[in-house]
Amino acid sequence: AQKVTQAQTEISVVEKEDVTLDCVYETRDTTYYLFWYKQPPSGELVFLIRRNSFDEQNEISGRYSWNFQKSTSSFNFTITASQVVDSAVYFCALSEAGGGGNKLTFGTGTQLKVEL
């Protein structure tokens, strides 16, 4: 069975600090997809990134970057120069290929608080 672990329940940083959110996953499939979603205080779930299991290239989007390492089954998310608007709960999720459609297994989320 697939599983996503976000060991960090809550992280507090001061604005402009860099912060990394950890995500470790378990799956028996060789083809799978990993996602990060952001849930701001308003409650909606906002898609941030999708990565398939065959693409281990790291990705950078503005202040956001993602590090995917199959060897350690990790898909970590780094925010550079954090801002107060980054305060939210961040979820890592896994979707296996075949049979299961697109259904997502979510981690428990990491609450990020960015303070002035």
Added chain:
Amino acid sequence: DAGVIQSPRHEVTEMGQEVTLRCKPISGHDYLFWYRQTMMRGLELLIYFNNNVPIDDSGMPEDRFSAKMPNASFSTLKIQPSEPRDSAVYFCASTTPLAGGYNEQFFGPGTRLTVL
């Protein structure tokens, strides 16, 4: 695109009453998902449909919960009778796979259900 539409946004009801949550997926999406979010259990998949057909309802907690998708543009999640432990935020999401792979799920704003 209007995005995924859910109604109502907030529902307060008394134990024993029937509750119906509604969802309109993004036009053209052939997968629809219902999730529940609670503090205790996080985000959990309840059921998902493909082309209006229920594919996996293993996450539906018990017989009091039922979901239907009578057409491609409408789905309901019904709880009858409702209980206080059903209090949660219920999200609907939709997606359609990209050529050769999967795609992210697009989430609605959620319905916050409170059962007194």
